[in-house]
Amino acid sequence: MNSTDTLAMAGQAIARNKLRSFLTTLGIIIGVASVIAMVHLGQSATRSVEQQFANIGSNLLFVMPGMSQHGPSALRVSAEPFEMEDVAAIRREVPGILVAPAVSRNETVVYGNANQNIRVEGSTNEYFTVRNHPVARGREFEKAELSSGAAVCIIGTTVVDEMYLNTEALGSNLRVGRTACRVIGVLEQRGLSMGQDRDDVIVMPIKAVQRRLAGNLDVNTVYISALQDGTSSRVKREIESLLRQRRRITQDEDDDFYVRDTQDIMDALSETTATMTLLLGGIAAVSLLVGGIGIMNIMLVSVTERTREIGIRLAIGARSRDVLQQFLVESVVLATLGGVIGVLIGMAGTWLMTEQFNMPFVASPGVIVLGFSFSMTIGVVFGYFPARKAARLNPIDALRHE
């Protein structure tokens, strides 16, 4: 019996009971579709996070005061802010880095009839490089503006839209908190990153924010960029030991500040993704198992139903192996069909979701092949027992079966 005939026979048997065949494969369809969708969505999410990180700036470290408590809650307890001397010390002691101290506040910004609450960052010109957010139009701060804390600002594109500044942004005067502030530049558009609109920001000289808005000389955050790739962990260690010294933290005390590396965040995220993938993989495995049992069940019913047919085939000269092959191929074809439909549904679902959430659509051939081969394997494993049952029938018993 050649393979074309076997396949044709399986096709006929499946087509004869269309609804039943479909219901049989439903388990496989759902299993494969969920595996495909989950893995692809995971990959899309990872890709999207990676893109956002490339956008934020590579080799970026955040230094912030506060204690991150151990344990699952990870509550942050506030601590002394940094001073400008700390920033100077970091610049002096740690080589190969670019440092941008920052004060971040939310202020009410008014222009004409527009009134919005916007994040205001006081920083230096290093900010544009370290945060990978350069000035697109206009100019950066001048030395004199930085040292005197002049009321000038560089705004993100979202602020331009919100304040209806489209045509006359440069040179306009915004009211930021209690201060009138002249727009000298517009930042390049950056879009969403980690659910935050990076263009909804106003950057001012750090001294201007400290004196005019905050009323103190504290520094909330220090953005640091390691100039060379792969040095961020060294930089992190050096900053930690320097700050421990400056903040007089004894050996047995925990840090009252933390240094976050974008790499740390990436690692944490990929760990989360891995855990999720494992979990979903487990669920998928269970659903495929259930699907396989469904196939086995129906194949057993089918063998019983077709006992007489098996008897006829045996009587006219089919060997046991022909009968085994026939039923095995039938279950494999069923399972593979389920796999194909499952992959299609899974991909369609992924596409819809990525469209919905603005994520990049990633198609992974490896996962698709895995989905197919997994469903085929299910067909073989769960089809074997019923097929063997059919093949072992005694011709005369099978013929007499009613």
Next chain:
Amino acid sequence: MIHAAVSSQNAPGRIVPPTVLQMRGIYKLYGQGAAEVRALDGIDLDITAGEFVAVMGPSGSGKSTCMNILGCLDVPSTGEYLFRGVDVDSLDRDELALLRRKFMGFVFQSFNLLPRTSALANVELPLIYENVSRKRRKRLALDALRLVGLGDRADARPNQLSGGQQQRVAIARALVTEPPFLLADEPTGNLDTRTADEIMHRLVELRNERDLTIVMVTHEPDIAMYAERVLYFVDGKIQRDGPPGEVLS
């Protein structure tokens, strides 16, 4: 009359044909102890090539069991069955399947065609297991259908055919591999007299064309009259064995 014609054609001037089927001390037992049933109770039988044998007897006399053993569909409890000199007991399942495929054709009372499958596909079935190419298979199957006068109903499904037509499809299926040996288990049992006569005429013709050996189980003396030898089974034993005129008188 037909029977006379058949025997006169076969009787004279023929070289003694070889024995194709040989049974020695065949027993088939079902159940155990007190409930033991002897379906076959010591059968010795020789059938020579080209013979047309009718097997008769009341229900439960063992004629079907004997037939199934002859057709290698069932195995005896004890005893020796030689098919063309080969001890069937020494063959495994696959070799038995090969034997059925190459040397035997089966026709059943209930036709046993595959439902929802065209007449042509039903006739092609044994050839599929012979690995005959698609084209050749179709040609051979059509030839076989023409042989039984159903060349124009090749695409009909069993439920679109009358009983007689279905049985003719079954005969075409049994003969498509050109086996030397045809086993028929009450082939006319489900047919009216006229159709039964038609089928029997066809069988006799085919037998003469192809030099078939036929063993046929039947209840009806009229049908048995087509054969040249009748075995009459009673309680698992062959009670009478001879020409139909003699056995049935």
